[in-house]
Amino acid sequence: MEEQRADGPWRWHGPPWRRQEPRGSGLPWRSTLLFTAFVVAGTHFSARNQHGHRPSLDVLAYVLVVVASGALLWRQRHPVPVVFVTAVAAMVYLGAGYPYGPVFFTVAVGCFSALAAGRRTAAWTAVGMFWAGHVLVAHWLYRWLPPPGDSAASWGQELLISAWVVAIVAMAELVRVRREQWARERAERAQALRRRADEERLRIARELHDVLAHSISVINVQAGVGLALLDSDPEQARTALTTIKAASKEALGEVRQVLDSLRTPGDAPRAPAPGLDRLPELVEQAAGAGLTVTVEGEALRLAPGTDLAAFRIVQEALTNVVRHSGSRHARVHVDSAQGVLRLRVDDDGPATGAEAGGSGNGLAGMRERAAALGGTIEAGPRADGGFRVLAVLPLRTSTEGTLAHGEDR
Structure with missing residues (x-):
């Protein structure tokens, strides 16, 4: 099964044959082999329980079973051909009079795969074709198809089969809708994460701009004062250099505080964010800039x-x-x-x-x-x-x- 992301939602993966194989495998060999073994064994067991009522399994029966279930190996890459292959193989199996069994589940899996891939028309057409073929065999073609002396199926049985087909299609549609909903939710979450990241990036950019622009403006002014008075008034130049040192230290402290927000989420800031209670500091720094x-x-x-x-x-x-x-x-x-x-x-x-x-x-x-x-x-x-x-x-x-x-x- 494809590994689920840790930050993603709980995701329905369906029965084993719907699960994706590990990345790099290309085709879902494991799930297809398991499902094929289940269908073959289930068909053999069903034939034993229907002995004397339906023809015995022969080479053609096992070939049809293997073709119907083996075609599911390509259900992810080619869902449309697969759903029709399973429907045709199941109809031929049914028309040959072989015992009823899990071979019909291959049609359900093919329908699920086609609907999950968004091929609704193909899925509905294949299932409708299979149901129509069953009606023809059970109520008209049974006269010329094995087993000899077979009678028409009751309409009550046909109603059960119709309900089974409708249930398969309805469940497959529900799964498709849920998958689309989860895909939309994942896209919305990803968009929200990108939006929050952009907002955080802009916030940090604003913080750095405000801190550096103010402090560097003070430093620039005081550097000009210091250079102008370096020879004529060394004491005033010393004062300007002292102001530069204080402004640069303040800027480094605030830049460090901003960068602390990029640390591991959950860490508390090392210093409180500045507020209007620090207006006197702004006044003092502005005074240093004249x-x-x-x-x-x-x-x-x-x-x-x-x-x-x-x-x-x-x-x-x-x-x-x-x-x-x-x-x-x-x-x-x-x-x-x-x-x-x-x-x-x-x-x-x-x-x-x-x-x-x-x-x-x-x-x-x-x-x-x-x-x-x-x-x-x-x-x-x-x-x-x-x-x-x-x-x-x-x-x-x-x-x-x-x-x-x-x-x-």
């Missing part, structure tokens, strides 16, 4: 996901001010009311060589973060010449409490 930031307002203690998104949005907005705005002052306003959290980051502009709000992955990342929580981002120039980023996020509180942010001096 940007004065004023923080106003307060917010409830937020759920971790909302808290992280709020922190990253403010971080990216301040990074864009450092990189793209000529203003050296920015204002961050935090407000939570009416079930939403509002974050507003303003600078006085003007833009220097690029849009003040940035036009690359940063703004797109902020919008993705907000959209993931059901919120929105508005970014654009203000009427007075500055630039504003306004984030509105649904407020999902984790515990009661407040988080106050005072003005940084």
